[in-house]
Amino acid sequence: MTIKQLSIFLENKTGRINEVTKILGQHGINMHAFSMAETTDFGILRLIVSEVDKAVEVLREANFAVMLTDVVWITCPNVAGSLSHILDHLAEQHIFIEYMYAFAEGDQANVIIRPNDIDHCIQVLKECDCNIHNRI
Numbered sequence: 001m002t003i004k005q006l007s008i009f010l011e012n013k014t015g016r017i018n019e020v021t022k023i024l025g026q027h028g029i030n031m032h033a034f035s036m037a038e039t040t041d042f043g044i045l046r047l048i049v050s051e052v053d054k055a056v057e058v059l060r061e062a063n064f065a066v067m068l069t070d071v072v073w074i075t076c077p078n079v080a081g082s083l084s085h086i087l088d089h090l091a092e093q094h095i096f097i098e099y100m101y102a103f104a105e106g107d108q109a110n111v112i113i114r115p116n117d118i119d120h121c122i123q124v125l126k127e128c129d130c131n132i133h134n135r136i
Helices: 016-026 052-061 082-092 118-127
Strands: 003-011 031-038 042-049 065-077 097-105 108-115 131-133
Touching: 003 016, 003 052, 016 031, 016 042, 016 052, 031 097, 031 108, 042 052, 042 065, 052 065, 065 082, 065 118, 082 097, 082 108, 082 118, 108 118, 118 131
Parallel strands: none
Antiparallel strands: 003 042, 003 065, 031 042, 065 108, 065 131, 097 108
């Protein structure tokens, strides 16, 4: 019950993120979620997209370094404390979260999680009746 995330390594220079979004847009690939992390020399753009294989293909053709990663996508109520409750369960089971990002749509919050042990994470999330998704 995982989804694929694209990680794209970008030089820290003006316009690089826009190049990615243009390429995806020109090929009809929709970005559902993204996160940008940076260091002094490069950035990592993490994306959840509508057509993973096609996105990897067109970005690699444009000479972008692209890596695929399994992540967990959950939804929870968009109310104070919902995510904390879920994270408590994961912490109790010693699941370390390498990174995560989230976005809300009305009454629902969407959370992308990259845990250190994806199978154990999914097991714990199922046990606490969390809504886990496996496709966009």
